[in-house]
Amino acid sequence: MKVDYRKDIYFDPRLGEIYARLEAGVFEEFLFENEGGQIRHQFIRRPILHGSPDLPALYDLTIPYGYGGPVIMGLEEGGRDQLLEGFDQAFSAYCQKEAIVSDFVRFHPLAGNALDFSGLYQVRHFNRTVGINLADFEDPFQAEFSKSARKSVRQALKTGMSFELEEYPDSLADFQIIYTQTMDRKEADDRYYFDDAYFQAFIDRMPEAVLKCRVVFEGQVIAMGFFLRSADILHTHLSGTRTDYLHLSPAYLLRYGLVQWGKAQGYQLIHSGGGRTGDPEDSLYRFKKRFGQQTEFDFHIGQRIWDQAMYNRLVELTGMEETSFFPAYRAERQSRD
Structure with missing residues (x-):
């Protein structure tokens, strides 16, 4: 890669x-x-x-x-x-x-x-971020996803869920609704909330970078992702799931769908980021590792007093x-x- x-x-x-x-x-x-x-x-x-x-x-x-x-x-x-x-x-x-x-x-x-x-700078290692290597694995789903993640994806497909990806979307308003509901459910810190102007800025200023993804079940959009792309890298930026459909675990199909699309489009890597803390048992980091068993990167922070x-x-x-x-x-x- x-x-x-x-x-x-x-x-x-x-x-x-x-x-x-x-x-x-x-x-x-x-x-x-x-x-x-x-x-x-x-x-x-x-x-x-x-x-x-x-x-x-x-x-x-x-x-x-x-x-x-x-x-x-x-x-x-x-x-x-x-x-x-x-x-x-x-x-x-x-x-x-x-x-x-x-x-x-x-x-x-x-x-x-x-x-x-x-x-x-005074540099220190903070944690490790997770990636999904699309370039070096013929089948990233088999190579990078954990056994339990692959099982969840297959169950989602068997249940009848489908994945949709929209390039150059006109709006992110529908995503905002699901994302805000997700943050409310998690009682997230204020810094994880974004106003209308934030989402509109991506549509207006860098539309080619925006990917809006959906998981659909029985005609209803039950999960969405707002992902970002550049030359050869995809970034999983924000995502959310409707509360009533959490038991179906549609987040797994969001990742799977992005992997399949990214591989077909010739992207090299999906970068998922790391956990909220430097703890290797951080729950967000462990979740992301389910989709990136083989690929990690060292993340450092730096500070300097001038x-x-x-x-x-x-x-x-x-x-x-x-x-x-x-x-x-x-x-x-x-x-x-």
Whole structure:
């Protein structure tokens, strides 16, 4: 399997602009080039609402929802050290000029950029994400799905459920209804809810990336998926099931249908993401593993404090010294980090 991560949707500026609104920030792209190569870093610059008249306007950086981080776009032979050193100097100057206090990164599991930038950020392994390898297995259903998952799919098909996929959908309103019902049932955190403008932004700004999937039973849509595609990767973004049909486990047919379609269309990989925590027994991670027995990726997060003195003042101001959350002064708000 060989994927071109540089063309992945998580490095698409349009996606960053969609999420900048949710973060109440501004999407920006920092491009650096020298004789060693090229680096691109996309992020959201957020104002820090410190509420202190004694402090100037301050900002911090975060990655749009999903994955990203600085990534090497081109590298000359023997130029790695020169490139990284030059980027560090240039980006440090940018952060100083723009009053950037801290920087949080979710490195892309498929890009390997956590290793490239481990000397510039405090990087730690968070968990593993799950994939379904469409390229290297003639039958990904047999190779990647667990025995119990295959059984559930066969039962769904035998029951009479069917899978439908719609490219370039005109609306996601029907999906929103099922998704919101699912989040309500799970008593999900507010950050897992999205408004109408969020879904419409995908329809308006990047329609070619949107896949709307349905599981139909006895003429009723009982489960739906809102998935994203890029050059050779499919991402399982959001999904939901109607409460009255949970006992039929239509989520298994959603995955199966996407696998069959993706394989036929020549995609290399379905990336399902990881769990909510770093625990290998995380329930969401274990569920995703049922469809990706053979394929995993290491997911790292990174952090950097650009202005230590100001960071300390903000932490003191918010009284959040005793927290592992980063940045500590946002611990109570915990936006989408």
